[in-house]
Each structure stands twice: as C-alpha cells, then as structure tokens.
Amino acid sequence: EAEVAQSPRYxxxxxxxxxxxxxxxxxxxxxxxxxxxxxxxGPELLVQFQDESVVDDSQLPKDRFSAERLxxxxxxxxxxxxxxxxxxxxxxxxxLDPMWAINTGELFFGEGSRxxxx
Amino acid sequence: AQKVTQAQTEISVVEKEDVTLDCVYExxxxxxxxxxxxxxxxxxxxxxxxxxxxxxxxxxxxxYSWNFQKSTSSFNxxxxxxxxxxxxxxFCALSALTQGGxxxxxxxxxxxxxxxx
Numbered sequence: 602e603a604e605v606a607q608s609p610r611y612x613x614x615x616x617x618x619x620x621x622x623x624x625x626x627x628x629x630x631x632x633x634x635x636x637x638x639x640x641x642x643g644p645e646l647l648v649q650f651q652d653e654s655v656v657d658d659s660q661l662p663k664d665r666f667s668a669e670r671l672x673x674x675x676x677x678x679x680x681x682x683x684x685x686x687x688x689x690x691x692x693x694x695x696x697l698d699p700m701w702a703i704n705t706g707e708l709f710f711g712e713g714s715r716x717x718x719x
Numbered sequence: 720a721q722k723v724t725q726a727q728t729e730i731s732v733v734e735k736e737d738v739t740l741d742c743v744y745e746x747x748x749x750x751x752x753x754x755x756x757x758x759x760x761x762x763x764x765x766x767x768x769x770x771x772x773x774x775x776x777x778x779x780x781x782x783y784s785w786n787f788q789k790s791t792s793s794f795n796x797x798x799x800x801x802x803x804x805x806x807x808x809x810f811c812a813l814s815a816l817t818q819g820g821x822x823x824x825x826x827x828x829x830x831x832x833x834x835x836x
Contacts, residue, residue: 634823641728643812644764644810646823649823656817656818656821657818657823659817659818690762694764699820699821700822701822702752702769702814703750703752706752707766708766710763712762713762
C-alpha cells in the first residue's frame, strides 16, 4: 500500500541549530501539506503546496521556517535557527487534488518527524 | 473562522465499556465536512470517517458509531465494547478553505483514550 514517507522519524537538536525534514508524498499526489502538532494539541497547517507552488503559507513563521517542493514531488521543511518552542511533531500529508474533502475524502498522512529542541 | 472543540482531554475506561468522544464545531460555511482521525502512539493519523454537512444520518461501522447533529453543531463518536487496541488519541476535524482556495483540516485538540484490560 502506498504511503507518505517522512524522515527523520526523530530529531534532537540544540537551539539555534538548523534542522530539515523531508517528505515524499504518494506518487501522483499533487497536493502536499505540512502540519505542526505541538504535544497535547491538534495538528495545525503550516504550508500547502499545489505541485511546486505554495498556495498557503499564512501560518508559516517565515523568519525561521522555509519550505520547498522544487520538482513538485518531494518536499523539505527547514527551520533555522531552531527554538525551544519548535519542539513538536511535523506531519506531512498528501492528496490527489486540492479539493480532496469534497471529491475523495482522502488525505494521507505520514508517520511524522518528532523534533526535540534542547 | 472555523473551530473544533473537544472538551474531554483524557478518558480512561476498562475493556468492554462503551465510550463516547464529544466534538463541537463552529463554521459559517454551509457546505463542510467533518472527520474523525485516530492517532496511535506511532504517530500517524488514521482516517476513521468523513461526513458532509448535508448528511445527518448516523453511521455505524463495526464497534464504531457516529452521531451528527447539525442543530447542536456536534459530531460525537462512540466506541462500543472498547478494546485495548482502541487506546489512542482521537481527533475531530473540520474542512476549511485555505487562502489558496483549496481545502485543509482544522483539528480539535484531541482526546486521549486509554482502555485498560
């Protein structure tokens, strides 16, 4: 069964260091999301891509976070410099189309990358 | 703005007990979708159900059932005869449009269910 792949699963870093997360969506999925889930909270959208274009990054802290999906396939989320408050699970999700809730109801999540900033 | 409230943060039950997880949502959209996801300790979000705003029929799937009441903006989830494998964090979520005009999920804070043998 096709899956959304994420790496690393776990990352421990010191504050002020740079950290990067990688996501490979299900083949053919044009829509890709990065969500952040702080411990004890629900996931919150950071950024959404449609193919290689960012369609919503309104909740992305752009002073330290960046995201790219250069060829419209896999994606990288970077944090530089990391702060203590960035400790969270970073979840990647993908879907066939941007109106997935109406059309297919299918949004596929990866297992996430758990970041601890010391 | 859309909002999902899961008032219960943690519930602990004994195996075979029934348990209901509450979800209340806020939206001004006339068409929207409601979801429940399960998050086991491994971390991935597992889809359980999608319900559109025009379909208020209750749904049953095995030991799971869902009660959607538009009048009270609630979408509650019941697990009958709970099992240890049901232990997880459960999220209620609501579809919303992003700034780019596509869809995203707005999640509640989640409810941790522990089923003890």
